[in-house]
Structures are given as C-alpha cells and as structure tokens.
Amino acid sequence: MSDTNSSVTSNALIETFTPDIHARVRASAGRADRLQAFLQGHLPAGVEVKVVLTPAVQTAAVLPADVDALVSSDATDLERRQAAQLLDGIDEAFLVLVTTAPAPLERVPLNDQLTADHAHQFGLAFHELLHILKTAIAPIAALLDAEVDPKYHQHVHELINIVEDGAIEHEAIHGANFSETAEIRLELTRRIHSQTPDDLGDGQQARLSFWDAVTTALYDAAVYPTGTTEVLLDGDDDRVGFVSEADEIAFRSVQDELTQLAADALAIRGVDLDDATHRHDKTASVERARRVIDTWTSTLQPVVASAVEPTGESQSHGGADSGTDGHDHSPQEDGPTSTPEATGVSVDREATADPYQDVFDHPAMTPDPAREDTDGTVSSPEPDTEDVTGDTASTPVDQKGDEQKRDQEPSIADGDSASRADSSIEPDEEPAEHTSRSHALAAAVERARENRDDSGDRTDPSSPSATISERVTPDDQSVQTPLDAFDVGATATESAETNNLSGPSNDPIPSGEDEQIEHRDGDVETAATNEPEPGPAHERVERAAPSPTEYGQALEHDREVAKQEAAREEVNREAVERELRDLGDVFDRRHQGDENHREDGTETGAGGNGAGPERLDDVVFVPVTDDLVPPGQWSGVEDGAARVAQVLEKELALERQRGTRSGLTAGRYDTRAGHRLAIGDPRVCETPTPGREKRYALVLVLDRSESMRNGSPPKIEVATQAVARLAVAAEELGIRVAIIDFIDGQARLVKPFAVESRHVQTTLLDTDCGGGTPLAEAIGLARTVVETQRDEPLIITVTDDRPSDIEAVTRELQASYAPVCSLTIATDCDHGTLAPDASALAPYYERQAAVYDVDAIDDRLDQFASLLTGL
Incomplete structure (x- = not known):
C-alpha cells in the first residue's frame, strides 16, 4: 500500500464524515x-x-x-x-x-x-x-x-x-x-x-x-x-x-x-x-x-x-x-x-x-x-x-x-x-x-x-x-395504573396494556417514556394527614446524593434507548474507511497508468481531460456537520423524495426486468444509443445482466457557482431541493448515492456512498454559492468516485450548464465510461429555451432534462425517473 493510500485510513480523514x-x-x-x-x-x-x-x-x-x-x-x-x-x-x-x-x-x-x-x-x-x-x-x-x-x-x-x-x-x-x-x-x-x-x-x-x-x-x-x-x-x-x-x-x-x-x-x-x-x-x-x-x-x-x-x-x-x-x-x-x-x-x-x-x-x-x-x-x-x-x-x-x-x-x-x-x-x-x-x-x-x-x-x-382510567386500592385511594417503561420493540400486547392518561382508554401511548401525571380524589388538599408536617422541599427526603452506580441503575432505561438511538445515527466508520481506501487505490492506479504511458511515449488519456484532482490529497472533503436543518425543511425533502421514489420504483422495476447493461463497447447493438455515434462515442452496445437484476451507483453533482443565484426562485434553491430529493429517493430504493458540489472554483466531495443523505442534510440544503463553474473538474471527480463501485454507474449533474470551460466539459463527457446526464436548472430562461452553453452540451450528455420552474420538481417526476432508467 502506498504512503498516500495508508494516509487515507487515518482517523482524521474518517472523522471528516463521522459527526459527533x-x-x-x-x-x-x-x-x-x-x-x-x-x-x-x-x-x-x-x-x-x-x-x-x-x-x-x-x-x-x-x-x-x-x-x-x-x-x-x-x-x-x-x-x-x-x-x-x-x-x-x-x-x-x-x-x-x-x-x-x-x-x-x-x-x-x-x-x-x-x-x-x-x-x-x-x-x-x-x-x-x-x-x-x-x-x-x-x-x-x-x-x-x-x-x-x-x-x-x-x-x-x-x-x-x-x-x-x-x-x-x-x-x-x-x-x-x-x-x-x-x-x-x-x-x-x-x-x-x-x-x-x-x-x-x-x-x-x-x-x-x-x-x-x-x-x-x-x-x-x-x-x-x-x-x-x-x-x-x-x-x-x-x-x-x-x-x-x-x-x-x-x-x-x-x-x-x-x-x-x-x-x-x-x-x-x-x-x-x-x-x-x-x-x-x-x-x-x-x-x-x-x-x-x-x-x-x-x-x-x-x-x-x-x-x-x-x-x-x-x-x-x-x-x-x-x-x-x-x-x-x-x-x-x-x-x-x-x-x-x-x-x-x-x-x-x-x-x-x-x-x-x-x-x-x-x-x-x-x-x-x-x-x-x-x-x-x-x-x-x-x-x-x-x-x-x-x-x-x-x-x-x-x-x-x-x-x-x-x-x-x-x-x-x-x-x-x-x-x-x-x-x-x-x-x-x-x-x-x-x-x-x-x-x-x-x-x-x-x-x-x-x-x-x-x-x-x-x-x-x-x-x-379524555377521562383517565383508574383502579381502586384496598385503602380506597384512587391510583392510576403505573406506566412501566418498555423497550423499543415491545409487543403490541405489552403496549396495549399500557394505560393512556388522557386519550381513549384502549389506545396505547406510542412511546417508551411512560411516567404518569398524578391526581388524587377531592379538590385542593394539604399534605395527607398521615404524612409529616410540610416543610421546605426535600426536607422529608433528605438523603445522600445518589452515587454514579445508583444514577446508572435508575437511568438504565435511558441508557438502553440512547444506545439504540445512537446506533441509528452512527455513520458506518468501517464502510467509510473502506471507500476512502478504494478511492485512494483508484488514484494510485490512474497515476501508475499515466507513468507507464509516458514511458511508452504515448499520450496518457487515462484521466480524460485531466480535469479533477489527480491524487487523494487533492480532494476537498466537506466535513459532516453536527447541525441539522429545521425539521419542517427535511420532512419536506422526504415527502418530495417519496413522490419521486414512487415513479422511479416503477421505472426501475421495468428496467431490471430487461436485465441489460448498456453503454458498452462490446455485445449486442443498443438501438437506443445510436446517437452516440454522432459524437464519436463507441459505447453503443449492451449485454444481459447476470441474474436479471441491476444494482446502481449514482453520483450527483451540484452547481454552487455565482450564476446559480439568478432566477426566480433562485436556481440554487431549486437545485438543492432537486439533489436532496433525488438522493433520498434513490437511497429508499437501495441505490447507492455519492454527492459532489463545487463552490468558489473548487470541486468537493460532500457525501461518499457510505454516508446517508440525512447525515449531510445541512450541507445539502445550504443555499450558499459563489465563484466560477468548474463543471469539468467536478465531473472528473465524479468519474473517479464512481470507479470505486461495482454497481451500474450513473452521474447526474444538477447545474445551469454554463461552465467556465465548455470544451473541457465536453472532453470529460466523451471520456466518461459512466453515463452522464444533466438536470439543467433554467428558472432564468424562457420555457423551451436553454442558455447557449446548455444547448451546446446537450448532445454530449446521455440525457438532458430541463427545469424551468420550481413546480417541476414536484410535478414532473418523469424528469427524475428518465435520468435514472433506460440507459
């Protein structure tokens, strides 16, 4: 393993994608x-x-x-x-x-x-x-x-x-x-x-x-x-x-x-x-x-x-x-x-x-x-x-x-x-x-x-x-049935036996936190006659402070539930470490291939245009923040993702039945890919997928350049919602997703495949933007990232398609073995009319779908599905 590759697995790098x-x-x-x-x-x-x-x-x-x-x-x-x-x-x-x-x-x-x-x-x-x-x-x-x-x-x-x-x-x-x-x-x-x-x-x-x-x-x-x-x-x-x-x-x-x-x-x-x-x-x-x-x-x-x-x-x-x-x-x-x-x-x-x-x-x-x-x-x-x-x-x-x-x-x-x-x-x-x-x-x-x-x-x-259930004890004291704490996963019978304080008596409280609110017979009373005379709070229960052991025993339920919650919120560190190691291997192999080509006196070409980082040390990683967006914002993303997933699931079911992998240079001719020949792309063949089942690896590229501030609503707001909903919808269907963005002239790895979208929700929905449009560098990084996966690859850019270097983007698109599609955000354009650069890039994308208004994010689900299927 090279020095670079060994440094990949350092704790500091893994901690980048491991929140507190x-x-x-x-x-x-x-x-x-x-x-x-x-x-x-x-x-x-x-x-x-x-x-x-x-x-x-x-x-x-x-x-x-x-x-x-x-x-x-x-x-x-x-x-x-x-x-x-x-x-x-x-x-x-x-x-x-x-x-x-x-x-x-x-x-x-x-x-x-x-x-x-x-x-x-x-x-x-x-x-x-x-x-x-x-x-x-x-x-x-x-x-x-x-x-x-x-x-x-x-x-x-x-x-x-x-x-x-x-x-x-x-x-x-x-x-x-x-x-x-x-x-x-x-x-x-x-x-x-x-x-x-x-x-x-x-x-x-x-x-x-x-x-x-x-x-x-x-x-x-x-x-x-x-x-x-x-x-x-x-x-x-x-x-x-x-x-x-x-x-x-x-x-x-x-x-x-x-x-x-x-x-x-x-x-x-x-x-x-x-x-x-x-x-x-x-x-x-x-x-x-x-x-x-x-x-x-x-x-x-x-x-x-x-x-x-x-x-x-x-x-x-x-x-x-x-x-x-x-x-x-x-x-x-x-x-x-x-x-x-x-x-x-x-x-x-x-x-x-x-x-x-x-x-x-x-x-x-x-x-x-x-x-x-x-x-x-x-x-x-x-x-x-x-x-x-x-x-x-x-x-x-x-x-x-x-x-x-x-x-x-x-x-x-x-x-x-x-x-x-x-x-x-x-x-x-x-x-x-x-x-x-x-x-x-x-x-x-x-x-x-x-x-x-x-x-x-x-x-x-x-x-x-709304009445409260009660039971009468032998001394005629009305006492509510205690609500014993139950662990997550308690049976329906156990839940049904739990007494609900204020809802219908046959409805269980949907929670493991079950303390009751106390009541007694009568109206307003002083301390019970059989109790000591009232005094300052805690005077009647004066005792030594609980020891750590006593605290631990009393809070055992809290400990167990908190451990279960932590397990759900944790990022899989081993998976992140493995993915970063694989990414380092891809860079090492590419670098070794470039050296071999130079020794032979041939052009390198292995990295396409050479856009994007050349070593793992060059990759800019966006740390996972501990902050979360307001609950309403993320629930809106999940609701939109659920609608996308419904349409996408049907399309994927048909696609998987076909059991083919397209975009290849050998095999059976794919009539749907004939347009590639017009741009000199030889990947016009397809081959049956073993087991007639496809698995997908999706890389989303988000444009955060200065031009994304334009439009009504601003294009960055539409783009962040599109990326977040696409990512969550794909993950719900078992599709592995990585996310890359670029801002201030830098392409960044926002989310590896091993990290769920909800862990990076704050970064995803952040509407900050600025700088130029290094789209070629971002696609180059996306090509490298997707090479770490064995599943069916796909890259989707969410951008206004106004790159700083259109020729560099064209070369990256031609060199990519993974299909590259574009969801072009055009809220500052007339319907049906794209910006000149976006129109020029259209033939080089595997597919291009345009969004002219924010309603299309919810209403035109076929745009999302079409980018993920039929390739």
Whole structure:
C-alpha cells in the first residue's frame, strides 16, 4: 500500500464524515419523535403539540407555533427569519422547544454522555408538560394584574415562577404513581440548572442583593436545595455574601416567611383523579399564586418599596400608595422595614437566574379553572372560590382579608387574561403592534387556536374519551395504573396494556417514556394527614446524593434507548474507511497508468481531460456537520423524495426486468444509443445482466457557482431541493448515492456512498454559492468516485450548464465510461429555451432534462425517473 493510500485510513480523514454522535442524537428526528409521543400521550385529547429540538433555547419552552411568539419570547434566541424556518412544515398549534445543548457531566454523577443527554431532555420536557397540565397561566396573570401594583409585577412574577416550578416537581417526585425514572430525571435536570456555591472557582466570590437572596432562598426551599442559603448566612464561609449590611438585615427579617411560603405552597395540591382537563390542578395553581401574593403584600413589598421609594413618594400606577386593586401597598407599620437599617436595600437580580422557562411565557393550552361554554371559550368572570377555600378542603393559606380578595377576583373572559401586561418588558423589546411581550404572546395564542380550529374538528378535552382510567386500592385511594417503561420493540400486547392518561382508554401511548401525571380524589388538599408536617422541599427526603452506580441503575432505561438511538445515527466508520481506501487505490492506479504511458511515449488519456484532482490529497472533503436543518425543511425533502421514489420504483422495476447493461463497447447493438455515434462515442452496445437484476451507483453533482443565484426562485434553491430529493429517493430504493458540489472554483466531495443523505442534510440544503463553474473538474471527480463501485454507474449533474470551460466539459463527457446526464436548472430562461452553453452540451450528455420552474420538481417526476432508467 502506498504512503498516500495508508494516509487515507487515518482517523482524521474518517472523522471528516463521522459527526459527533452525541450531538446528532440530541438533535435527531428519532429523539424528537420519542419526546413527541411521550408528551402527546399525556396531554388531553384535542391539545396537540410539536416537539422541536433546537439550540435556540437554553432549557425548554412551550410557545404557540407563531413567528411573533417565538421572536418575542425571552426563552428563545431566534431572529424572525430563523423562526419562520423553524415553523416551516409544522401544522400543530403549539411548540415544545427542547434544547440540544449537552448535559454537563461535571454536574451529575454520570460518565455516560448519551444517557445524561437522554435523561436531561426528557426531564426538561416532563417539566414543561407538568406546567402545561397544572399551571393556570391566564388566571394567575389576571390575579397579578388585579392585586399587585404593576411596577412590582416582575418581583411577584419571579416568586410565582419559583413556587410553581417547585410545586409541580414536588408533586411529581413524591407522587405514589411516578416511577423512579421520573424522579431521577427531574433531579438530574435540577442539578444541571441549579446554581451552587461549588460553581464558584477558586478565589471567586458572589455577592447577593436582597432580591437575589430572596429568590435563592425560595428556590432552595421550594425547588432544589443548592446550599447557597446556608453559605450566604454562614459567617465563616465568604464564598457567598451580601452586597451590603442593609441587604443582609432585610433578608434575615423575611427568611422565615419565605420558608413558610415554600412549605405552604408545596402542600397545596390538585387532587381530582376524574378530571382529565386538570382544572383542579390549575385551581391549586391559582391558590399557590394567592399565597405568594399574601407573602409579598405582608412581608416583601415593604422592603422592596423602601428600596424603590426611599423618599416615601409613591410611583404606583393609579393613585398614591395603591395598586391597581385599590389596596394599600405602603410599608406596614409593624413590618420588618420600619427600621432605618432596612432602607436602601438592593432589589436587582443579577447574581442569580431562573433556570427554567418563565411560566408566564407558557400559552394557556388546557382549560383553566373557569366555566366553559359549549364552544370552549372561558366565560366565567371568576374562579369557583368554594372549590378552593370551602369546607370540603383546607389549605395553609392565610385567610386574612380573603373575602375582600374574592370580591375583587379578576375577570377571566374569553381567554383575554393571558394578554395582561407584564410591566417588566422593556419597550424596545416589544413587537411594534403589541404593548407588551405578554400581549404579543396572547395574540399569538389566539392565532394558534384559530388555526387549530380551522384545521378541522378536534376532540373536546372534557369529552368522555379524555377521562383517565383508574383502579381502586384496598385503602380506597384512587391510583392510576403505573406506566412501566418498555423497550423499543415491545409487543403490541405489552403496549396495549399500557394505560393512556388522557386519550381513549384502549389506545396505547406510542412511546417508551411512560411516567404518569398524578391526581388524587377531592379538590385542593394539604399534605395527607398521615404524612409529616410540610416543610421546605426535600426536607422529608433528605438523603445522600445518589452515587454514579445508583444514577446508572435508575437511568438504565435511558441508557438502553440512547444506545439504540445512537446506533441509528452512527455513520458506518468501517464502510467509510473502506471507500476512502478504494478511492485512494483508484488514484494510485490512474497515476501508475499515466507513468507507464509516458514511458511508452504515448499520450496518457487515462484521466480524460485531466480535469479533477489527480491524487487523494487533492480532494476537498466537506466535513459532516453536527447541525441539522429545521425539521419542517427535511420532512419536506422526504415527502418530495417519496413522490419521486414512487415513479422511479416503477421505472426501475421495468428496467431490471430487461436485465441489460448498456453503454458498452462490446455485445449486442443498443438501438437506443445510436446517437452516440454522432459524437464519436463507441459505447453503443449492451449485454444481459447476470441474474436479471441491476444494482446502481449514482453520483450527483451540484452547481454552487455565482450564476446559480439568478432566477426566480433562485436556481440554487431549486437545485438543492432537486439533489436532496433525488438522493433520498434513490437511497429508499437501495441505490447507492455519492454527492459532489463545487463552490468558489473548487470541486468537493460532500457525501461518499457510505454516508446517508440525512447525515449531510445541512450541507445539502445550504443555499450558499459563489465563484466560477468548474463543471469539468467536478465531473472528473465524479468519474473517479464512481470507479470505486461495482454497481451500474450513473452521474447526474444538477447545474445551469454554463461552465467556465465548455470544451473541457465536453472532453470529460466523451471520456466518461459512466453515463452522464444533466438536470439543467433554467428558472432564468424562457420555457423551451436553454442558455447557449446548455444547448451546446446537450448532445454530449446521455440525457438532458430541463427545469424551468420550481413546480417541476414536484410535478414532473418523469424528469427524475428518465435520468435514472433506460440507459
């Protein structure tokens, strides 16, 4: 083996066509489909979502499938064009966006990236699912408007967000019907996204404002015990401290109230098993928000007001010292801020951050706790307060002033409450047509609902088909049948036995991700009487952190599924290595032949015109990127490819029945190839194919020269779609495909035969172009590549046929033993009229088909089929 050939098999070259498997699995269609089935199987009938895996979110987000909503949300990092691309081909009304960022192994006791990524993404999706089902977004927003001064909305908003995160996860983790997988996934996601003192580097210190300390303490008590509060109050540990003495004094004065708020909030639960609409969960959600507002009004607002209004002058909207509800929001005489030391505390939140999506960014997808008309619109002006505070259940909520609050309950009419203003949004961040981000989101929700209603009839979420199956245990506790995880490939019987939470009882959940959403009898309840008194989150389950072994055991299902997904996404390294070695051999043989010809004093001619690379080291390889195109774009390619494949399959069936190989210089004369004689081509014979079966090796050549920008639509857009659809269609039929392109004067190997088209989807659909048209060099490389295959060869160029050197292209076409066809993109030409160079090349191509408009890509499938058959 030559030195060149041995270098071919170097790991670096093989890695060119081997993507980061972890990154690909995190963004794969298979992962998205599993998440989709997991979420959809738990949602009420009539609520449809689309899962999109994207780097545009840091964690996860639920948003309407609307450009304005995607762009305006703080949860996403998308420009309008990117948002439109992401929505391309998506018909569902709502999106669940899940990050494709890797799970940081340094934060969890795991050394398996695939397992950590799987558990992380499903944990994030589970968290968002719980919010969809259990959080009453619109009523809470209305309650906030009614009872809190707008200038303090952001503060209360943050407290409610933390409490809701903690409550829904606490109920999920401690619910009797959830598997350990659900608990460990949520625990893993909390670890990853919770800030701890250990995150500080050597010598680093964090200084928290009063408000940083408040949100940190509430997070520690309600969501996850990071240990930050303990360090903050530990005089011997200077890693975390206060910005000022005033901040410390103020925080210590409210700390006990924060702890009690967390305990009370976690004890409020939604408990009606028969309610598939989760209205009782949402009633509990509203009650938790009321509990937060109580603490805010009595304890926190006076401190914040002393910082915001040190002169005592009111800056409130709608009157001095009053909020929009007319309540007195001035500092309480007996409050903790009556002392001078509390004045001047800092209420900025800069040292800490909310790790999850803001619940106020969620659209209200499931019914809120209000009456519904027959058309599904919410019309009741206020929630049923007896459901919340009546004699049938009790809560730890302070009842002081409760009747006054109920009398002034906000109006929740026609779904309008979701559009209440969020005063924390800066004006320059808002869409011009809306007064706030909340209004923009509400408008997007309405558009999504209208689109969903227009798309056809949907099942009423409150219909009998949406009820939840249950079984009664001996102690008369209603418990859902556990959904045991099952591996891919489980039998239909096993799937049918799996209990579907919200769909028809006889329909299995189409997923292996099977944790349940917990409900209990009743309405809203405090902690069960046989449980310990409520306390801060995790207080009742204090235990040592799981070891790597325990984590591995708990996430065994994640590990197995992730391994299966990785196997589907992996590129066959051995096949790539073998193909590159064969390609090096072809170059070596050609080079040796050229030397022999020179010694004989004859012309070389072995390489035709000599166009294209002469050695493997000269070949430009396009690395396989880890990025994937938006799901709608690739699904559009697959749909178009399926239509092409239908026509092509019929043509290939007839072709294979003929069982002949044409384009030869010996054998039986082929009447269809007589035109070759006119250009001096002797390949006018055919011979029977052994076994009467043909196998094909196809090389596609894509033109990315500057002239491909022209046309309407631009020729490059038509060409990339044509190449992608041809490649996928051919692969579906068992045809091996390689792809070559040229840009900026360079021919490049984009995809070897051993790599599937879906692995290079980003490169294929990239519409960048520029430079000249080295078509001869690209055909020369294609001729070399196809020589590595023993199957029936075929080269198809997808170009506007305006080469830099038409004579060089002609020589390459004449020298090629493999038939070369052209799909000529002519969207800048009149129908039936090709550019002069394209017309001049027509006699030298085996076949030439022209596309004058983009519709031909879908409608004239015979053009594709004709290029692949009858040769």
